[in-house]
Amino acid sequence: xxxxxxxxxxxxxxxxxxxxxxxxxxxxxxxxxxxxxxxxxxxxxxxxxxxxxxxxxxxxxxxxxxxxxxxxxxxxxxxxxxxxxxxxxxxxxxxxxxxxxxxxxxxxxxxxxxxxxxxxxxxxxxxxxxxxxxxxxxxxxxxxxxxxxxxxxxxxxxxxxxxxxxxxxxxxxxxxxxxxxxxxxxxxxxxxxxxxxxxxxxxxxxxxxxxxxxxxxxxxxxxxxxxxxxxxxxxxxxxxxxxxxxxxxxxxxxxxxxxxxxxxxxxxxxxxxxxxxxxxxxxxxxxxxxxxxxxxxxxxxxxxxxxxxxxxxxxxxxxxxxxxxxxxxxxxxxxxxxxxxxxxxxxxxxxxxxxx
Numbered sequence: 001x002x003x004x005x006x007x008x009x010x011x012x013x014x015x016x017x018x019x020x021x022x023x024x025x026x027x028x029x030x031x032x033x034x035x036x037x038x039x040x041x042x043x044x045x046x047x048x049x050x051x052x053x054x055x056x057x058x059x060x061x062x063x064x065x066x067x068x069x070x071x072x073x074x075x076x077x078x079x080x081x082x083x084x085x086x087x088x089x090x091x092x093x094x095x096x097x098x099x100x101x102x103x104x105x106x107x108x109x110x111x112x113x114x115x116x117x118x119x120x121x122x123x124x125x126x127x128x129x130x131x132x133x134x135x136x137x138x139x140x141x142x143x144x145x146x147x148x149x150x151x152x153x154x155x156x157x158x159x160x161x162x163x164x165x166x167x168x169x170x171x172x173x174x175x176x177x178x179x180x181x182x183x184x185x186x187x188x189x190x191x192x193x194x195x196x197x198x199x200x201x202x203x204x205x206x207x208x209x210x211x212x213x214x215x216x217x218x219x220x221x222x223x224x225x226x227x228x229x230x231x232x233x234x235x236x237x238x239x240x241x242x243x244x245x246x247x248x249x250x251x252x253x254x255x256x257x258x259x260x261x262x263x264x265x266x267x268x269x270x271x272x273x274x275x276x277x278x279x280x281x282x283x284x285x286x287x288x289x290x291x292x293x294x295x296x297x298x299x300x301x302x303x304x305x306x307x308x309x310x311x312x313x314x315x316x317x318x319x320x321x322x323x324x325x326x327x328x329x330x331x332x333x334x335x336x337x338x339x340x341x342x343x344x345x346x347x348x349x350x351x352x353x354x355x356x
Contacts, residue, residue, distance in 0.1 A: 003095035003334045004064040007054070010045045010341035013334035014064070020098065027102050028078040032093050033356040035071025036146040037336045039180045039239075040154070043263075044068055045341070046241065051286070052121055057094040066094045067337065070150040072131070072142065073099075074356075082106040090137065090145065091128035095333050097355060101128070108300065109133040122288035135308055143324045144315060147350040148181065155185035156310050157290040158263065162235060163193060168258035170235040172197035174249070177239035178216060179206040179347040182263065184321070185314065186237065187215040196235075201225065201245070206347055213321055228252060235259045238282065250277035261285050322350040329355065 006012035023029060045067045048054040057066035074088045082103035083089075089110075093099065103111040110129045118126055131137045136149065162173060173190055175183040178200025191198045200216035204223075211219045220228070222245055230252045238246055238261060250257060257279040295303050327336055333353040339345045 001097050001330050002066060003330050004059055005045055005067050007048060007063060007065050010042060011338045013338050015331055015334055023077060023079045026080050027100050028075050028080045028083045029098055029100050030073035031076045031098050032096060033072045033074055034142060034146055034352060034354050035069040035093055037340060037351045037353060038151060039340060040151050040182060041067050041069055042341050055121060056092060056118060056125060058117055068092050069095055071146045082111045088131045089128040092125045095330060124288045124291050136311060143352050144318050146352055148318050151182045152185050152311055152314055153307060154287050155182050155189060156307055157287050158186040158237060159189035161290050167196050168235055170196060170233045170258045172199055172232055173235045173237060174199040175237045175239060176201045176245055178202040178219060179210045180239050183239045184213050184215045191215055209348055225252060231256060233258050237261045237263060239263050246282060247277060250279050254278045323348055325349045325351050327351060327353045
């Protein structure tokens, strides 16, 4: 069974039956055990064509796609020497009961899927880490891992990218969709550096929650954006992907907007436009490119150590900011995704789906 999402109308989902084909030589079948659903997955759908997210798990229906999720899966059948039946991995999964991979050589406790349709896609999304030997794995924190591990890595990279650039000469960093987990984890890291002011923009219904996080020096409602001081050199980190908000930010700050970083599309259904904006043009943040640079700078082990240390520091915070809500089955997964896409989900809830 697969959950399909309608492209361009992400709040529409459906559950379809998919027959299991026999494995080819070198392939393995994995059973999905547990995954999370967050605004990050909505971004995958919104940027599915542009960033090729639809290609990871192709759908037989052109108008519908399979949005990837992050979670755990167990090998239930294998014709690959790299993975044995019973071994469990963490990685990029489909919203399905099972899926097939073609594992490459097992290296550093992981393998890369070498299936033909995934060649040329970002390597970071093709890697599956075995739970055994994974320094970030702990059974008691599985829900936190599926909820925050992929988001936190992106947050870590946003923080590192902006700080490494000397904040582009800015005095403050402004986040849209400030209640989103990717936004507030990055804000937490930036605020801990103590070198710039960190500002969050959010909707009226999320103001109290976002302020209570304590990760922002200031929290503003979108409608009050016009009252901000446009003379302050600023960096805009756009998690919402709302072109109206983005245009207002550029109009307000103009040349004082030192960098405009387009990360997500939690407001995927907001109006889109192709206009040229005042100040620097928005630049898409693609986490795999930053990973590649930092692995070159620090080495794989050094990169892993830095992310691991930051993750360990963040885990206690994740428990305080998020109420884990567990769902069972793919039908429930489709409903949760539809709520996230329509903006009906509570930002304080962390949704995990269990299939085992």
